[in-house]
Amino acid sequence: QLVTMAEARQRRGKKEGAPPRTNGAASDPPKSKYKMKSKEFPLVPLGAFFAAVFLVLGSVYRKFGPTMFFGHAAYDLSRTASEWRSFLDGYGEGGRGKTVLLIGGPHRGGTTILWKALTAHPEISGLGDTFRTGSDHSEGINIQDVYPRFGVGMEHLMKHNPKWQNEMTGVGRYALGDEKEVHLTEDDERVTPENMARIMNRFGSYWNLSTPVLTEKSPPTAVMSRFLQALYNLDPSGGGEGKRRSVTKFLFITRHPLANAYAQQDLLGGSQAGPSLETLLKNYVQMHKYLKSDMEVLENDPKIVRLEDFASDPNGELRAIYEWLGVDSSDDTVRWILEEGLGEKIRSEPNKKYQSMWCRSDGKDGTTDWWRYVTAEEYQKDVDELGLGYDMKGWCRGGSAGTKTEKKAK
Known part of the structure; x- marks a missing residue:
């Protein structure tokens, strides 16, 4: 059978997979694989x-x-102020009265390492680590909404914004703000049963409520201790503060003013980004002035320890604090906490780096030395009046601790 040329071409196209022609009209070309890829891209x-x-x-x-x-x-928990007061008085978990331990002091002054060492004790509960609380260094001030937050959040984020730096009362400058805004006392309008329940319901969800000591650590406690004492000790029944046992104890830790100022500059991005050294020293002095005046009003023998003393003799300092809190202070317990429970080593010379920064000279003309002398001379009087026992003028001639007395803890 004869096959025409057109039929041959058609048969050959089918074998090769070519699209058949219809009535002489060209068929649509196959879709390009490149177009498909461009749509998926x-x-x-x-x-x-x-x-x-x-x-x-x-x-x-x-x-x-x-x-x-x-x-x-x-x-949050959902207890009333009366229920919390009953709990603190000893009618709740644990079957004994509770102590609310509040820790404060300058930022970068040692509050965190002290808090870690204390809450490693089995009879002392803290709020938990950063993962549990959602707050850097587990500072209670950053997870509550009853009183102002002076923390290490926005100050760090906004350090390059001069407008914010001038307006903010944050790290390294909060004590220099308006006194009625930063120095809180028992006369504050926020001392109410509702706020007492609010703060306890917030912190109570993180504490182990069966322990005798419940701890909260925030550096600005140093300027609001009287307010916190009134809030935690409030009597919802109307009996007034002081009618019942005071459940609060205050522990403050401080550090050599120059070492503390340099450490805060490190936290805030260096001397060019954060507050000046002079501002940091002024803030340090003002914060301690508030603290010194408040110590006379606080109950239950409030204490101040120096970071340098704690670092050089952690065994002795911890034992004394545990005794003060009424928990186990045996040698075995203290040893276990420092060797295992704490989970890190306490540096014996925390100020060494900053002493080197302060004592080095930038030039042969003596300019830096003169500035250092004038600064130390200016603030030494304030530090002496505060009774902290730090040597600013002679820091470069002595050890990194910079202390003039053996111990200055109360």
Whole structure:
């Protein structure tokens, strides 16, 4: 059978997979594989974007835990002020009266290492680590909403914004703000049963309520101790503060003023980014002036320890504090806490780096030495009047601790 040329071409096209021709009209060309890829291409950066988001959220979660997503209020307890007062008086978990230990002092003054050492004790409960609380260094002030927050959050983020630096009362400058805003006392209008229950319901969800000592640590406690004493000891029945046993004890830790100022500059991004050394020293002095005046009003024998004493003799300092709190202060307990429970070593010379920074000379003309002399001379009088026992003028001639007396803890 004869096959025409047209039929041959048609048969050959079918074998090779070519599209058949219809009535002489050209068929539509096959869709380009490159066009298909171009339509799918946006999915690649979209997937990368979501992967980056999940990585960021994952890293945030690993550090700050679920409270970063759900908020602290989601974990609040729901007791009334009367129920909390009864609990603190000894009619709740643990079957004995509680002590609320409040720790304060200058930022970078040693509050965190002291708090870690104390809460390693089995009879003392803290709020937990950063993952549990969602707060850097587990500072209670940053997870509550009853009183002002002077913390290490926005100050660090906004350190390059001069407008914010001038307006903020944060790290290294908060004590220099308006006294009625930063020096809180028992006369504050926020001392109410509602706020007492609010703060206890917030912190109570993080404490182990069966322990006899419940601890909260925030550096600005140093300027609001009288307010906190009134708040925690409030009698919802109307009997007034002082009618019942005081449940609060205050422990403050301080540090050589120059070492503390340099450490705060490190925290805030260096001398060019944060407050000047002069501002930091003024803040240090004013904070301690408030603290000294408040110590006369605080009950239950409030104490001040120096970081330098704590670092050089942690065994002795911890034992004395445990005895003061009425918990086990045996040698075995203290040894276990320092060797295992704490989980880190306490540096014996925490000021050494900053002493070197202060004592070095930048030039042969003596300019830096003269500035150092004038600064030390100016603030030495204030430090002496505060009774802290620090040597500013002679710091370069002595050890890194910079103390003039053996111990100045009350």
